[in-house]
Amino acid sequence: MTDPDRLPAFLDTLDAELRARGEWGRVADYIPELAGVDPAQFAISVVRADGSVTGAGQCDTRFSIQSISKIFALACVLNRIGDSLWSRVGREPSGDRFDSILLLEQEQGRPRNPFINAGALVTTDELLAGRPPREALSEIIGFVRAAAEEDDIHIDKAVAASEAATGYRNAALVNYLKSFDNLRNAPERVLGTYVHQCAIEMTTRQLALAGRCIAGLPGAPMLMTEAKRRRIAALMMTCGHYDGSGDFAFRTGLPGKSGVGGGILIAVPGRASVAIWSPGLNAWGNSQAGTEAAERLARFTGWSVFG
Amino acid sequence: MTDPDRLPAFLDTLDAELRARGEWGRVADYIPELAGVDPAQFAISVVRADGSVTGAGQCDTRFSIQSISKIFALACVLNRIGDSLWSRVGREPSGDRFDSILLLEQEQGRPRNPFINAGALVTTDELLAGRPPREALSEIIGFVRAAAEEDDIHIDKAVAASEAATGYRNAALVNYLKSFDNLRNAPERVLGTYVHQCAIEMTTRQLALAGRCIAGLPGAPMLMTEAKRRRIAALMMTCGHYDGSGDFAFRTGLPGKSGVGGGILIAVPGRASVAIWSPGLNAWGNSQAGTEAAERLARFTGWSVFG
Amino acid sequence: MTDPDRLPAFLDTLDAELRARGEWGRVADYIPELAGVDPAQFAISVVRADGSVTGAGQCDTRFSIQSISKIFALACVLNRIGDSLWSRVGREPSGDRFDSILLLEQEQGRPRNPFINAGALVTTDELLAGRPPREALSEIIGFVRAAAEEDDIHIDKAVAASEAATGYRNAALVNYLKSFDNLRNAPERVLGTYVHQCAIEMTTRQLALAGRCIAGLPGAPMLMTEAKRRRIAALMMTCGHYDGSGDFAFRTGLPGKSGVGGGILIAVPGRASVAIWSPGLNAWGNSQAGTEAAERLARFTGWSVFG
Amino acid sequence: MTDPDRLPAFLDTLDAELRARGEWGRVADYIPELAGVDPAQFAISVVRADGSVTGAGQCDTRFSIQSISKIFALACVLNRIGDSLWSRVGREPSGDRFDSILLLEQEQGRPRNPFINAGALVTTDELLAGRPPREALSEIIGFVRAAAEEDDIHIDKAVAASEAATGYRNAALVNYLKSFDNLRNAPERVLGTYVHQCAIEMTTRQLALAGRCIAGLPGAPMLMTEAKRRRIAALMMTCGHYDGSGDFAFRTGLPGKSGVGGGILIAVPGRASVAIWSPGLNAWGNSQAGTEAAERLARFTGWSVFG
Incomplete structure (x- = not known):
């Protein structure tokens, strides 16, 4: 990503396009309290190494992080x-x-x-x-x-x-x-x-802030050693999306962890902490629009850990 | 790794310590031609972004890359x-x-x-x-x-x-x-x-050179697009060590691919291409001393993709 | 079996020989109340088509039929x-x-x-x-x-x-x-x-009597149709001993059902109902001495359903 | 079965009804030479203890016994x-x-x-x-x-x-x-x-004759010991129809062995040897009309080994 100032506009466009497309997947139905959630919702929040917080969509809506x-x-x-x-x-x-x-x-x-x-x-x-x-x-x-x-x-x-x-x-x-x-x-x-x-329950903004310690961002609260942080990130990369983990790594090149509430937390080591939410799920039980958003963000920013 | 000039000495020490310890694992026995290989062998070669090639051990011994x-x-x-x-x-x-x-x-x-x-x-x-x-x-x-x-x-x-x-x-x-x-x-x-x-058959020196295109090192021959390169690295991270892939990622934070001949190729995106060889295998069929060497190298250099 | 009058003596010998051999298996330990049972126990009761009840060993000891x-x-x-x-x-x-x-x-x-x-x-x-x-x-x-x-x-x-x-x-x-x-x-x-x-809880005598309706013995209480009786017997033959069902059928040629309390109920269609008990179990969770006794009884009597 | 003389008429009716119903299943397609066989075929042959041979349908058509x-x-x-x-x-x-x-x-x-x-x-x-x-x-x-x-x-x-x-x-x-x-x-x-x-290749008539030694019919050629015969029958009962073995035993109460050519050989211990053929298969890869015929025959004759 040559110009970091373009990120807010990218996120707005991403939000608009995903809503326009309207392919939301199915809300998890095995928890009755969540089964009634409207799938047509989307939020993304990005905290960068400089401490800036950007977002688009319903960044202040709380969802179940599961x-x-x-x-x-x-x-x-x-x-x-x-x-x-x-x-x-x-x-x-x-x-x-x-x-x-x-x-x-x-x-x-x-x-x-x-x-x-x-x-x-x-x-x-x-x-x-x-x-x-x-x-x-x-x-x-x-x-x-x-x-x-x-x-x-x-x-x-x-x-x-x-x-x-x-x-x-x-x-x-x-x-x-x-x-x-x-x-x-x-x-x-x-x-x-x-x-x-x-x-x-958290908003994507809160979750992205909480994820700074996994991404190892400068200025993040020191809550674990560097060695532990890296290992947790490695586990997110290989196991964070269940039997869709390989696919998520293939598409984004980033360690992430999903929840059936539709949230995804992504650690971009040293660069950013990203939280995405959209409650409709794909076949693996991961957020459908969220996965799509993660892939597009990775492509736009070039944030893949694989260089 | 604060001082890149310390790498050659580190590799020499690594080679000496692994040989002194002498925990080599068992050579793969299902290919008769490989079953007779002496397990007490070790080589490591590192090509860095500046094009420098460093190594220790039997870097010019050919082995079956499998x-x-x-x-x-x-x-x-x-x-x-x-x-x-x-x-x-x-x-x-x-x-x-x-x-x-x-x-x-x-x-x-x-x-x-x-x-x-x-x-x-x-x-x-x-x-x-x-x-x-x-x-x-x-x-x-x-x-x-x-x-x-x-x-x-x-x-x-x-x-x-x-x-x-x-x-x-x-x-x-x-x-x-x-x-x-x-x-x-x-x-x-x-x-x-x-x-x-x-x-x-390749030496670790040859294999590390060949791996530059996966690591995306400057000056490496352009043999595939950046997108393909990243995706291959992602697959190495999640699947490169069979049912020991999660463990390798956890230990090293790096994408690698092993072979039953005892070789491991590791891509350090943008920074280095590493080839290790030691023919004795661990329980998952991956090089035992090679895995140990990869973990120590990652710790010494701080090359984990997770920052 | 040419001479039915030899059955009582056979059962006595069987009881004596199994006790002399003393290979009892291990008592089920996942139900604490049963874990303390002495494995060195054995009982067998046989009810024949003529209504006669024969037995050997601890035929009046109650055990958990499970x-x-x-x-x-x-x-x-x-x-x-x-x-x-x-x-x-x-x-x-x-x-x-x-x-x-x-x-x-x-x-x-x-x-x-x-x-x-x-x-x-x-x-x-x-x-x-x-x-x-x-x-x-x-x-x-x-x-x-x-x-x-x-x-x-x-x-x-x-x-x-x-x-x-x-x-x-x-x-x-x-x-x-x-x-x-x-x-x-x-x-x-x-x-x-x-x-x-x-x-x-039942004794082998009681269990053998209860089994008459599955064996279809003359004079047994009519508790189900003939079609149901045959089908239950068929299920005992193919599924009655878990993943040792094939082996039990192979050894005895008879439909039986085991319990982790060490009991086995065997239906000899039209001929006899047999209950055996010995609380030590084999690798499949079926009575070890009980299975041995069933095999010897089948050989002695020629009661295999396969003629 | 009170009157054995009614068997031939029963078999003729069975043949007619199965043909009238026309539910034949699908012919095995993984062996090209068999894939072209017309599924609308049926034959049944019964050899009884008295040596009599009865049949209906295409009893002299050869099929692959597989x-x-x-x-x-x-x-x-x-x-x-x-x-x-x-x-x-x-x-x-x-x-x-x-x-x-x-x-x-x-x-x-x-x-x-x-x-x-x-x-x-x-x-x-x-x-x-x-x-x-x-x-x-x-x-x-x-x-x-x-x-x-x-x-x-x-x-x-x-x-x-x-x-x-x-x-x-x-x-x-x-x-x-x-x-x-x-x-x-x-x-x-x-x-x-x-x-x-x-x-x-055999006809049902030939196969029923060959099966006499498994059924232990009087006058059958002595080709194995009684103990071996019983054990083979027991294996047919528990394993003869693959993952449909339990169902076949449940429906017929008889040991049988099927082949993907559409044949079924059934041993009725001491009483009869039965061969059935109809090339269309059910979901388990066993003859569909053949299984139906076996069930009806068992009900008509009362030949279940479970009495």
Whole structure:
């Protein structure tokens, strides 16, 4: 990108074109509280290395970050217990759906990575650390607020309750982990904490600010070591979009993490933190317009980590 | 890395320490001609953006590049037919062994990516393009020579013959692809071409030179568009080390491609092209000392693409 | 078997020899209440077409029939709703462990057959039929008592409670079924009913009597049609011993159903009903000494259904 | 069946009704020479214990017995080497398609049973016993002729050649077995023998006569021990119809073996040997009208082994 001043205009055009095209995908329907969300929504926020914040679309609309919370939970747990997490969860792409239980049987209860649901449940189990769920949730919310340098970030309890009431597949996963002795806490306690963690609500502006620490932007709050930051980014690159991770890396050349609420957080190392939101999903469960926007942004800016 | 002049000394120390430690892994035994190779060997070559070539160990010993050839075959085929390749092969990590046939059944004969054997056989099928194998092999050898700007690069026919005679698993894969109509040429013709392509012999110095075009180094021969180059690097990052790809990305933060001959080619975008060789393999079939060297080099230089 | 009068002596010898050999296998350890059972126990009871009851070993010791209850639950449900059950569960051997969840993912929540845990949970879901668990359990206990013509058959509540408290894998299965909409009742209600059904306690004498209706012995209580009886026997033959079903059929030529409590119920069509118990299990989770006894009995009597 | 004299009339009605209904399924298309066969054909032959031979439809039309040959090859090999076969192949239903390669990877090259293609290839490998294919084929043809007491039984070389030319999936299986060292002979030699064995042509009358030795009919040629006969019948019951084996047992209560040529051989122990042919297949690759006929015959005669 030769001229950084052209970014705001590009984002406006991107917003306008995606809305004009109107190919939004389908909203996730397995969480009733989210099933009613209008898919025809879009927002993108970009924080650059100079600290400037640019955006287009509904940048101040809050959405459920869902699986993007797995990044923050992982950071908290790595800060807390370090590499011992890796004895309980792997670091490889799974090649399966985000909620797959198949590999868990074949691999004796050790999830492939912390960004599929099974692995995230193990991470949340470590986050609990014998504490009441309230304390674990305080830690992760505290982390996110510190990262974004904003206090107005909360958990949407209606979404958490809705997911808890109907999240049978996650209930299956957490019980299955327990059956392999890869869970320290009671299954329902881990599940309850997990659905609250997933129900954190943020705007793309807030999320892009929170992502600065993963992108390693100058001036971002120091919340983890450089080594941890790089490793989390590597996991986002190989595992951040479930069984569509390879495709996202191929299209954008950037590490990103999606959530079924339609959000995507992208770290452009040293250059930018990008948050995109559009609630309609593609076949892999990743935001359809969001993926399209990420690809166009990468092409426009030349921000691929592959040079 | 503050001082680039310290690299040669670092490489010498690395070479000495790995040899002193003597943890070499096991040489691949399924290709008889390679089974007799002494595992206690090591070489590393680094070509930097300024064109300088540094190295340590047996940098002028030729080894069988094996699956690293999949990068060059992919580049040739993308240049030849473009994105239509992706209708026949995916771009996702497989989560399985390099020679797995399992997903091929579940996914109706469409290999997950061009860097596992099944996908590479499809790529070679496209490389043939109805031509005699000799011509297809001339194209790929020509590509490698042009990339390295060296003519003294050849196919080791004894290795090719050895792999052809005992490569029953690849014979299974190629017949299986044919049964799903995802092969244009006769199975034995594709297999014959494939084992010759894999049997290209190079030194780490030659391989590092050939890798400049993937790393996008200034002054590298222009053999593909920037977009293709980035996409190949993305595939190396997510799929280049089979079911150990996530781990390699986690450890090094760099796109690499391994071969069962013990070689690893690493692209450091815009900065360097690195070739490492040590024939003993780890549990995933990737060079054990080579992986260790890559991780130490990444830590020393700070070359992670994640900043 | 030329001389039926030799059966009692044969059973005594069998009992003595199995005890002398002392190869008992390992007691199931996933239900704490059963983990403490002494494996060195054995009982066999045979009811013949003439109504005679023969036995050897601890024929009056009660044991937990566990999965053998799946036969009786299936009979109740087929009597209640007929073939409509088969829209929710298949009739094929699974080829996997009794508690496998793998196929459930691949086959969209429709269990392979009613004799693996997933399928039995669907059967119990149908047995509930919107009634309180107590009523469903009354129906199955009533069926078993009627079949055995004995009233002194009960549920061991300590075993049920023990399994409920630690049966995480079944909890995973039942939630997984619910996630595919293949469960009408709440997961915990189905699971609670299921563990009570499995905790029915019987002696081999009682179980052999109860099995007369599956063997179609003259004078057995008429509890289902002949067509249903034959079909249940066919399912026992192909699916009654989980991923050891083929081996059991190969060794004995008889339809049987095992339980992790160490029981086996065998139907010898028109000729006999046989119950065996020995709590140590083999690698497939079937009674080790029980399987051996079944094979020897089949050889001695020539009772194979294959003539 | 109270009156055996009613059988001929029943078979005529059955033939007429199936033809009137005209639901034939689809002819197997992966063997070109068989793809052109008219699906609207039907034949059934029944040999009873008294030696009487009854039939209806095209009882004198020859068809390709295909996988039914696996029974005869298994009998030859068990006669030749006994139980040592079971170290190389299992006795369990696979739960997968007849030509699945999936389990072979998961179970390290040991096929689940001798009636799926992978297992039959191992059986044929044992049948070869270091001899030229011609001699192995002579043995199996000799066995079939002796069983049927007819010499006019031959191999259709055009079918064998057609299958050899296009049988890529079997080529994959045989190479895969070799890669696991579970093949003594060269892959192409085993495959060549296998396709010839499958290409044996018989009429239903001949096949029903040949099946007497499996049914254990009085006066049948003594070609194997009683123990072997029963075990083969047990394998037919649990594994004879691939992933439709459970369903066939459920519907008929009888051990049977199907072939993709549309044939089914059914052993009614001590009572009858039944051969059915109709080339259109159902979803599992078993004869559609043939399965229907088998179910009706079982209901009419009450011949279920389950009494």
